[in-house]
Amino acid sequence: MADILHRVGIKASADAVYQALATRDGLAGWWTDDTRGESKVGGTLVFRFSNDGQDMGGFQMRVLELDPARRVRWQVVDGPEEWIDTRVGFELKQEDDYCIVLFKHQDWKEPVEFMHHCSTKWAIFLMSLKSLVETGKGAPSPGDVKIDNWN
């Protein structure tokens, strides 16, 4: 098993960061405009991505945990084969003026090339989360920063 790990510090309260992770509107503000479903424990969220108007696929997540200002966890139930049954988690803690986000996308079966891509892409989207919370403006899909020929 292999995991993608990241750490981003956001100059904001853990409550503010939690809102961007635990609500559909928050998620749409930094990950993808096209976020559907219900952010409640046991509920399902659907994230769809596009590029130049073309559907690029997406992910369906079961919400495992919503612990206000502390933790959000999902399990991938549909999407690219490599993502199925992997888990995504965000741990929050306050350090002075910063809310520290410890991100983990865990239980990849193999460290395939697509995992390398997703690791870099998660970093870019976490910087979008930081921008959303600090400035009110994120860079979600389809306006996200392109990192390679896979986008």
Added chain:
Amino acid sequence: MADILHRVGIKASADAVYQALATRDGLAGWWTDDTRGESKVGGTLVFRFSNDGQDMGGFQMRVLELDPARRVRWQVVDGPEEWIDTRVGFELKQEDDYCIVLFKHQDWKEPVEFMHHCSTKWAIFLMSLKSLVETGKGAPSPGDVKIDNWN
């Protein structure tokens, strides 16, 4: 053991990307201004970082492999304790107009919080590498993008 993985696609030749990874001037253009030493197999490179004029420490790497337009590999011989004996590698391959960089910083003993930070920071610096090669201008330390309270 745990690894940091990334994938970035750079619209350039593998030769051009290799120059930015295998020469001191290239490295100074995207990772840190303060790059010293010799980029030759068996040689040592020293990378120092600063923030607001304050020394933030750095890394010393032994160059393990320089394979033109294909691969660069280093071993960490001095720096933060968690980095000692880890290895950093860049694999290059051409896909149409893109040189794909598969990055690996491997053999971390534990997935500590500092590893989460370094994973995100590597993504940001690889975007700086992409910018350097595609536009002639990177964002090396001390002008790098700050991601958290650790910078």
